[in-house]
Amino acid sequence: xxxxxxxxxxxxxxxxxxxxxxxxxxxxxxxxxxxxxxxxxxxxxxxxxxxxxxxxxxxxxxxxxxxxxxxxxxxxxxxxxxxxxxxxxxxxxxxxxxxxxxxxxxxxxxxxxxxxxxxxxxxxxxxxxxxxxxxxxxxxxxxxxxxxxxxxxxxxxxxxxxxxxxxxxxxxxxxxxxxxxxxxxxxxxxxxxxxxxxxxxxxxxxxxxxxxxxxxxxxxxxxxxxxxxxxxxxxxxxxxxxxxxxxxxxxxxxxxxxxxxxxxxxxxxxxxxxxxxxxxxxxxxxxxxxxxxxxxxxxxxxxxxxxxxxxxxxxxxxxxxxxxxxxxxxxxxxxx
Amino acid sequence: xxxxxxxxxxxxxxxxxxxxxxxxxxxxxxxxxxxxxxxxxxxxxxxxxxxxxxxxxxxxxxxxxxxxxxxxxxxxxxxxxxxxxxxxxxxxxxxxxxxxxxxxxxxxxxxxxxxxxxxxxxxxxxxxxxxxxxxxxxxxxxxxxxxxxxxxxxxxxxxxxxxxxxxxxxxxxxxxxxxxxxxxxxxxxxxxxxxxxxxxxxxxxxxxxxxxxxxxxxxxxxxxxxxxxxxxxxxxxxxxxxxxxxxxxxxxxxxxxxxxxxxxxxxxxxxxxxxxxxxxxxxxxxxxxxxxxxxxxxxxxxxxxxxxx
Numbered sequence: 124x125x126x127x128x129x130x131x132x133x134x135x136x137x138x139x140x141x142x143x144x145x146x147x148x149x150x151x152x153x154x155x156x157x158x159x160x161x162x163x164x165x166x167x168x169x170x171x172x173x174x175x176x177x178x179x180x181x182x183x184x185x186x187x188x189x190x191x192x193x194x195x196x197x198x199x200x201x202x203x204x205x206x207x208x209x210x211x212x213x214x215x216x217x218x219x220x221x222x223x224x225x226x227x228x229x230x231x232x233x234x235x236x237x238x239x240x241x242x243x244x245x246x247x248x249x250x251x252x253x254x255x256x257x258x259x260x261x262x263x264x265x266x267x268x269x270x271x272x273x274x275x276x277x278x279x280x281x282x283x284x285x286x287x288x289x290x291x292x293x294x295x296x297x298x299x300x301x302x303x304x305x306x307x308x309x310x311x312x313x314x315x316x317x318x319x320x321x322x323x324x325x326x327x328x329x330x331x332x333x334x335x336x337x338x339x340x341x342x343x344x345x346x347x348x349x350x351x352x353x354x355x356x357x358x359x360x361x362x363x364x365x366x367x368x369x370x371x372x373x374x375x376x377x378x379x380x381x382x383x384x385x386x387x388x389x390x391x392x393x394x395x396x397x398x399x400x401x402x403x404x405x406x407x408x409x410x411x412x413x414x415x416x417x418x419x420x421x422x423x424x425x426x427x428x429x430x431x432x433x434x435x436x437x438x439x440x441x442x443x444x445x446x447x448x449x450x451x452x453x454x455x456x457x458x459x
Numbered sequence: 460x461x462x463x464x465x466x467x468x469x470x471x472x473x474x475x476x477x478x479x480x481x482x483x484x485x486x487x488x489x490x491x492x493x494x495x496x497x498x499x500x501x502x503x504x505x506x507x508x509x510x511x512x513x514x515x516x517x518x519x520x521x522x523x524x525x526x527x528x529x530x531x532x533x534x535x536x537x538x539x540x541x542x543x544x545x546x547x548x549x550x551x552x553x554x555x556x557x558x559x560x561x562x563x564x565x566x567x568x569x570x571x572x573x574x575x576x577x578x579x580x581x582x583x584x585x586x587x588x589x590x591x592x593x594x595x596x597x598x599x600x601x602x603x604x605x606x607x608x609x610x611x612x613x614x615x616x617x618x619x620x621x622x623x624x625x626x627x628x629x630x631x632x633x634x635x636x637x638x639x640x641x642x643x644x645x646x647x648x649x650x651x652x653x654x655x656x657x658x659x660x661x662x663x664x665x666x667x668x669x670x671x672x673x674x675x676x677x678x679x680x681x682x683x684x685x686x687x688x689x690x691x692x693x694x695x696x697x698x699x700x701x702x703x704x705x706x707x708x709x710x711x712x713x714x715x716x717x718x719x720x721x722x723x724x725x726x727x728x729x730x731x732x733x734x735x736x737x738x739x740x741x742x743x744x745x746x747x748x749x750x751x752x753x754x755x756x757x758x759x760x761x762x763x764x765x766x767x768x
Contacts, residue, residue, distance in 0.1 A: 245570070246749065247753045254747065257743050261739035375578065418577075419579055
């Protein structure tokens with residue numbers, strides 16, 4: 124069997140190619156261009172890739188339409204900002220702590236709202252997201268309000284200076300790769316199958332013996348953890364956080380990335396993030412059309428490519444070909 | 460001293476009531492469209508904004524009398540609503556069987572497409588007219604900001620106009636829904652789209668009529684509120700849109716009287732909240748109500764029983 128043959132490879136060729144592109148080619152190109160702008164663009168794209176990946180887990184795989192994801196991301200950013208400016212903690216502590224705070228907040232938000240389905244859940248997350256934004260904006264003594272928090276120290280874990288553009292890029296790239304692996308393992312496994320069952324018909328999944336509410340809360344917590352990490356990276360690489368960066372429009376941007384890339388597909392999330400961030404930048408000469416482009420691309424995608432640029436089915440068959448891992452119970456991988 | 464405080468408080472309640480009416484005007488159209496299509500129309504706030512801009516353009520270039528102004532805005536709203544339906548909702552109604560009419564993917568794709576259309580419209584308006592606030596010509600704005608004293612209470616003439624408009628719109632809608640042929644078909648489609656089709660209702664035409672009515676009302680609300688507040692800007696639809704949304708959810712998603720009552724309740728409680736907290740925190744009230752309603756009264760305060768939320 125071909126499948127058995129392919130599964131012997133520890134590292135599938137595609138993963139090696141992707142890793143080479145992200146860790147060698149892009150940094151090489153960026154260093155040759157030696158432009159702070161391009162480095163910044165690459166780092167922001169990676170951060171939004173993490174966000175899109177986490178959104179993919181909630182919206183694409185588990186089928187929960189969340190309209191408040193940017194607020195969770197904002198909580199992560201503010202946690203990192205406050206911990207590092209007030210308490211002087213290093214990024215090695217602030218990044219996981221931000222993830223933890225966001226994840227716990229995710230659980231707290233998920234507990235009461237998980238009984239809601241489809242549009243009602245979307246509306247509830249919209250409301251919760253705006254509540255978090257209003258809190259960030261108005262709790263001036265704690266969050267500095269609309270002024271935002273500045274002077275967040277750059278990445279210097281354990282005294283190793285990673286604040287240069289190339290080092291920062293590589294650091295963020297490593298975390299993005301880890302996030303991609305986490306999301307991949309959550310999707311392409313029996314766990315992912317359970318989530319898809321919940322997405323397709325939660326009453327049926329419930330009748331089959333899956334603990335639907337628990338699954339939803341778990342996946343929401345994982346996604347919020349990743350969003351919090353992305354927020355901490357944003358805070359440390361930007362050096363400044365402001366409530367305006369974590370509003371409804373940002374949630375929509377993340378959602379659009381997932382929709383354009385293809386709901387339920389891991390590579391799709393990254394493709395979507397890259398497309399929706401880089402395309403508007405490429406069109407900068409035309410004028411400030413960033414959000415308009417997001418709207419147009421999202422609309423055309425929903426209309427003509429309802430499965431997205433790289434949809435779930437193609438993502439699954441790609442994973443099957445590359446990893447050759449269907450029906451391997453001992454490795455916990457499979458999607459039938 | 461106490462009666463001064465009291466009159467101030469009553470004044471706040473009156474102001475809150477008129478803010479609530481503003482939300483109600485937007486919520487009526489919102490709820491009408493939800494009731495029929497069972498989808499949330501995220502672009503309703505943009506219809507409201509289009510109404511305001513159409514009115515502003517008419518004021519600047521034509522300076523029409525009041526009735527003509529309202530008719531122009533109504534026409535603009537109807538056109539915008541029909542175009543919106545064509546662009547964002549029609550493509551997703553090609554599947555007609557019961558399973559896809561009720562399916563989650565269907566509902567969410569129209570939700571996303573209306574969201575995308577609303578982004579496009581808002582940003583395009585910003586590109587064309589500029590993002591900043593545009594003042595209303597003074598002659599018109601003054602007519603709605605005339606203070607009228609009732610005892611010790613000061614009421615702006617615009618508040619009375621909005622009250623009148625809300626009553627007229629509500630009654631018109633009830634008349635259309637319960638006394639006309641098209642209203643009958645709207646209610647039939649709302650109850651059961653497939654069944655309505657089997658008994659000979661033209662579902663497509665009904666949906667377009669619903670959009671025309673709802674959007675026309677949204678556009679009229681936009682110009683009235685723009686005139687009353689004195690400024691118009693591309694993002695003006697967002698805040699009332701979200702509040703109207705909250706009112707709709709609180710009212711039970713397909714109950715128009717429920718949405719109106721909840722919108723007024725929301726406006727009054729926001730005004731009371733500004734009495735006790737800073738202005739910024741008062742925004743929290745609406746979202747708090749939204750989340751509490753969803754958790755404790757998932758079918759809304761006035762909604763009929765639904766299968767599941």
